[in-house]
Amino acid sequence: MSRAQQQDALSRTALAVFRLNGQFLAVSERLAEPAGLTAAWWQVLGAVLPEPLPVSGIARVMGITRQSVQRIADLLVAQGLAAYEPNPAHRRAKLLAPTPEGRAAVRRIDPGHAELAARMMRELGGQEAFDETVRVLERLSRALDAIEADAPA
Template identity: 65%
Template sequence: MTEGELFSAAAITSFRLNGQFLAVAEGMAKPVGLTASWWQVLGAVLHEPLPVSGIAREMGITRQSVQRIADLLVDKGLAEYRDNPAHRRAKLVAVTAEGLAAVRRISPQHAVLAKQLADKLGIDELQHAVEALQALSAVLEGWPS
């Protein structure tokens, strides 16, 4: 394959993989009353509250999309806005106890699917795939759009 063909194949494969991951995530999130997008935003703030812009950067999605989802999560009691000492107007999004409980209800199914994937691919091949995806992402980070 040429460089151009490899670049196209990487892009098309990434788009397909994204769709597949989203479908799997929807399947795991739906039984606990979440969507894949809600789970994604809650996952970004499980360890520390972040501003909407920080979540967007972390997840590679638009600030407007995160804002819409964060507002829904706050309305449903799964997240809350907190004052941000670093920026008066940009509130921090934090997971609530209810939001954390919802994410934790996904964990058993997540563990089952992770084990099945590792068993099917092999742990070394899965590790290699993750490293290759991370390397590709790092190269594209900050690439002119």
């Protein structure tokens, strides 16, 4: 593959991912709105449903800045959808945890989320194709992580 072809492939990949990001944000806003959430609030709550995390941990999982997550976390706490808890591993970095109200809000999204997942699976041609799509996207993300880790500071 020529250098020009490689650059074209990278450009097409980036444009596709940027478009996907916009599409996912738009559909997430539509799904989250009836539950009284925004897509960003849903993302942050979703990150802490399995276990409470510090803001920096949420930012790492989501691939966004700590400051962005901090702003959303503070809004979730102010709305009673999440709470800060002590962090036994770090006195100053509190853990963010969903409240029962936050968990209930996310549960209200579940029917629309399930329907979208089923429709996506059908559009992609079945569960195997859906799983392969996820594997390719995760591989792309790991490749970019490796490239960034090698980049000079």
